[in-house]
Amino acid sequence: MFSWPLRQQAQTRFGEIAYDVRGQGSPVVLVHGTPSRSEIWRRIAPVLSERRTVFAFDLLGFGESERHVEQDVSIRRHAEVLAELLGQWELAAPAVVAHDIGGAVVLRAHINGGVPMSRLALIDAVALRPWITPTTREMQRNLGRYEPLPNAKLAAEIESHLVGATHRPLDPETFDVLFGQWEGAEGQALYLRNVAQLDERDTADFEPHLSTMSTPTRLIWGEHDAWLDPSISTKLAELLPRADVVQIPDAGHFCMEDDPAAVTEALREFLNA
Helix, strand or coil, X not given: CCCCCCCEEXXXXXXXXXXXXXXXXXXXXXXXXXXXXXXXXXXXXXXXXXXXXXXEXXXXXXXXXXXXXXXXXXXXXXXXXHHHHHHXXXXXXXXXXXXXXXXXXXXXXXXXXXXXXXXXXXXXXXXXXXXXXXXXXXXXXXXXXXXXXXXXXXXXXXXXXXXXXXXXXXCHHXXXXXXXXXXXXXXXXXXXXXXXXXXXXXXXXCHHHHHHCCCCEEEEEECCCCCCCCHHHHHHHHHCCCEEEEEECCCCCCHHHHCHHHHHHHHHHHHCC
């Protein structure tokens, strides 16, 4: 069984955020993406916490954080929440590790919001357009066809999409821990809300400024990422002045599930440099 307690809550202007803090040392903040939750870090955070203070949290609208259909869960809003959390935690310029849309959230907070960060590790990260997958784009065009909820066809489409998140099949328990939050009428409604609010305009305005970002950055990418092609990491590295790339063989978009040891080592080497 998994044990990943988020033992603390932060009240933000936009809702309550569940989080946890582990370890001692220089701070590092872990930012998950969609459609996962902070459990994605469960094999990585304990190792990082041996030398650092690790902050992990569920994004607004995910996991144990406040969730309701009317929420704004856009990348723009997540960036605002992140900035507020870092202020509450009194972190002046932490290292930040981000996955999937977490990458866009962090880049937006850093570039557009001026939030200081000492180092960035971006894992299979949303940054360059186009990044909305064909499956998600098709869902956006046809949101109304799933009413009423719960909808068996939607459940099957969600499961089929999520199976492609890893290169190796997830065991049923892991799949349920990460994605069980989208089951039933409420879960499906929240999933569709997330899909509806994915907007590439939220990354368009920081893209032109990537080439001016001086923050040391490591790009970690699964070589078999079926959602965000590995070639994106090469393009990003060409834009970012202080970036390098680590490819994870035999890993997909959720490379932390396919090979947590390799991802952890890539992070430790970078964060401790």
